[in-house]
Amino acid sequence: MDIRNIAIIAHVDHGKTTLVDALLEQGGAYTEHEEVQELAMDSDDQERERGITIYAKNTAIHYKDCKINIVDTPGHADFGSEVERILRMVDCVLLLVDAQEGPMPQTKFVLKKSLELGLKPIVVINKIDKPAQRAMNVIDMVFDLFATLGASNEQLDFPHVFAIAREGIAQETLEEKGKDLTPLFDLIMKHVPIAKSDTEAPLRMQPSSLAYDDYVGRMGIGRIYEGTMKVGQQVSVLKPDGSERNGKITKIFIAEGLNKKEVSEASAGEIVTVAGIDDIYVGETVAAKQVTEPLPAISIDPPTISMSFLVNNSPFAGKEGSQLTTRQIRARLEREKETNVGLHVEAIEGTDSFRVSGRGELHLSVLIESMRREGFELQVSRPEVIFQEIDGVVCEPVEHVIIDVPEEFSGTIINLLSQRKGEMQDMKTEDDQCRIEFLVPTRGLLGFRGDFIIETKGEGILNHSFLKFEKEKGEIPGRSRGSMISMTPGETMAFSLWNLQDRGTLFVGAQTPVYEGMIIGESNKSEDMMVNPTKNKKLTNVRASGSDEAMTLVPVQEMSLEQALEYISDDELVEVTPKSIRLRKKLLTEVERKRANPK
Ligand SMILES: Nc1nc2c(ncn2[C@@H]2O[C@H](COP(=O)(O)OP(=O)(O)OP(=O)(O)O)[C@@H](O)[C@H]2O)c(=O)[nH]1
Numbered sequence: 001m002d003i004r005n006i007a008i009i010a011h012v013d014h015g016k017t018t019l020v021d022a023l024l025e026q027g028g029a030y031t032e033h034e035e036v037q038e039l040a041m042d043s044d045d046q047e048r049e050r051g052i053t054i055y056a057k058n059t060a061i062h063y064k065d066c067k068i069n070i071v072d073t074p075g076h077a078d079f080g081s082e083v084e085r086i087l088r089m090v091d092c093v094l095l096l097v098d099a100q101e102g103p104m105p106q107t108k109f110v111l112k113k114s115l116e117l118g119l120k121p122i123v124v125i126n127k128i129d130k131p132a133q134r135a136m137n138v139i140d141m142v143f144d145l146f147a148t149l150g151a152s153n154e155q156l157d158f159p160h161v162f163a164i165a166r167e168g169i170a171q172e173t174l175e176e177k178g179k180d181l182t183p184l185f186d187l188i189m190k191h192v193p194i195a196k197s198d199t200e201a202p203l204r205m206q207p208s209s210l211a212y213d214d215y216v217g218r219m220g221i222g223r224i225y226e227g228t229m230k231v232g233q234q235v236s237v238l239k240p241d242g243s244e245r246n247g248k249i250t251k252i253f254i255a256e257g258l259n260k261k262e263v264s265e266a267s268a269g270e271i272v273t274v275a276g277i278d279d280i281y282v283g284e285t286v287a288a289k290q291v292t293e294p295l296p297a298i299s300i301d302p303p304t305i306s307m308s309f310l311v312n313n314s315p316f317a318g319k320e321g322s323q324l325t326t327r328q329i330r331a332r333l334e335r336e337k338e339t340n341v342g343l344h345v346e347a348i349e350g351t352d353s354f355r356v357s358g359r360g361e362l363h364l365s366v367l368i369e370s371m372r373r374e375g376f377e378l379q380v381s382r383p384e385v386i387f388q389e390i391d392g393v394v395c396e397p398v399e400h401v402i403i404d405v406p407e408e409f410s411g412t413i414i415n416l417l418s419q420r421k422g423e424m425q426d427m428k429t430e431d432d433q434c435r436i437e438f439l440v441p442t443r444g445l446l447g448f449r450g451d452f453i454i455e456t457k458g459e460g461i462l463n464h465s466f467l468k469f470e471k472e473k474g475e476i477p478g479r480s481r482g483s484m485i486s487m488t489p490g491e492t493m494a495f496s497l498w499n500l501q502d503r504g505t506l507f508v509g510a511q512t513p514v515y516e517g518m519i520i521g522e523s524n525k526s527e528d529m530m531v532n533p534t535k536n537k538k539l540t541n542v543r544a545s546g547s548d549e550a551m552t553l554v555p556v557q558e559m560s561l562e563q564a565l566e567y568i569s570d571d572e573l574v575e576v577t578p579k580s581i582r583l584r585k586k587l588l589t590e591v592e593r594k595r596a597n598p599k
């Protein structure tokens with residue numbers, strides 16, 4: 001069979017999943033009356049709510065006599081290493097670039113990885129319907145990016161097409177108005193090589209990612225490079241280091257539109273999901289018995305960020321969740337490790353806590369959010385960057401940052417990032433709009449987003465993605481303001497909050513239960529401030545005219561999980577339950593804190 005294997009790659013939000021929608025629709029994946037949701041591939045709850053793709057997924061369509069396997073990848077930087085692994089199972093990529101934004105940090109990252117693997121990308125300039133599109137410029141920028149990344153002459157000669165993914169339109173030139181995706185399908189047929197299908201050779205298949213199913217257990221998703229795989233077949237599983245073990249294939253699935261189809265066999269060229277090998281892992285080779293040579297290893301990037309996960313021991317512990325114990329948390333983290341490649345979990349000896357490490361804040365906060373939805377209560381510490389020793393030198397992760405801001409804010413932003421050890425690389429101004437590129441240590445970016453939004457009055461756009469490890473950059477200043485801490489348990493009263501709101505920014509509204517040591521806001525001063533938010537107004541017989549009505553509270557912006565994680569300091573924790581996100585001091589009483597930290 002004629003099979004083509006492609007992945008769709010791009011910076012976050014440039015329209016990958018939307019394009020897959022259109023490809024599925026026009027590739028006849030649906031029957032006439034099938035009701036299909038927008039962004040159908042983003043099927044996970046958190047994906048739908050956050051409006052981003054978190055897990056790479058594959059699908060397949062038929063065009064003419066050909067089957068096209070398509071892998072939709074996440075664009076967010078935290079999932080970049082997954083994209084890198086996935087590129088191993090395809091023969092071509094569609095590189096999407098927003099016709100207004102142009103190439104962004106993650107465009108660069110995924111393109112670099114594709115070029116290194118020798119892939120020849122098809123460039124899709126998407127969103128040409130945007131009023132501020134500058135598609136022709138963007139083509140030049142993409143060309144420059146290819147050149148900077150050391151593309152070969154063949155790669156530089158990339159085919160391109162313009163698109164409005166949302167309307168299911170592609171067109172060869174900017175002027176003509178397209179009517180469907182035919183020009184893109186034609187490019188795919190012309191430029192994506194037919195998947196090699198040597199069915200005579202003995203079986204070799206390699207998982208690029210993992211999945212889990214309650215009935216069949218862990219499954220490997222990857223490409224069959226050679227031979228044929230059959231249900232019931234006895235196989236060897238070879239590790240890159242040459243060690244081997246036995247296994248048996250119990251189920252094979254291939255993609256068909258939005259569904260998986262169970263088949264009894266599949267051959268070289270096909271992308272399959274296989275069950276039967278319980279401890280299968282990314283990069284291993286599933287092979288016929290006589291094979292001794294594993295496929296080339298797939299490297300898994302080391303984590304860059306870690307946090308401690310603790311049992312909830314706040315005064316409110318156990319009130320809102322059902323999964324509370326260390327044992328339950330441990331089991332859940334172990335289960336996560338089954339499929340979450342790149343996640344590290346380690347019990348911290350002598351404590352009820354775990355060190356959980358991943359590829360970025362979002363990678364970890366998606367896990368925390370899943371856990372709270374499943375009924376867990378836990379506490380997490382401030383995210384910390386993981387240093388690495390490379391050739392005897394202590395190194396830290398550094399990110400490529402692109403900032404788009406109105407020109408008036410550029411000075412402030414450059415200042416802020418310099419303090420955080422950022423180095424400016426480039427700055428361009430067009431129509432009072434600045435694009436500034438920096439290299440910034442990941443450490444300097446933790447907690448930066450909040451300041452950035454405030455300083456740019458919400459008009460700035462911040463994009464960053466991991467670039468490399470570099471020599472440690474020295475001290476970076478932390479949060480400049482202290483916390484407002486409740487000195488007493490109780491329920492917050494509008495009267496006291498009204499008095500406090502001038503002294504800082506409140507995180508909680510009236511009638512919120514609080515405990516001693518809980519953080520209820522940010523102080524305007526640099527030190528922590530102890531307050532009593534539970535005091536009510538003394539009743540007097542004389543009613544001061546108008547003062548009750550005048551007690552208007554500034555609306556509080558409740559913190560999201562990510563905001564809370566970015567916000568807290570080293571001596572603070574985020575308490576997460578199915579119903580609440582609270583911030584607290586690690587040590588709840590002032591006495592304990594003073595004892596721990598005598599001035
Ligand atoms: N104007 C315009 N908007 C588009 C077009 N294609 C996609 N969008 C919008 O862009 C947003 C992001 O689209 P997605 O398809 O989720 O982007 P993505 O690349 O899959 O994003 P991630 O998976 O999170 O990296 C959505 O709001 C789409 O409706 C287009 O051609 N024109």
Ligand SMILES: [Mg+2]
Nearest residue numbers: 016017052053
């Ligand atoms: Mg997507």
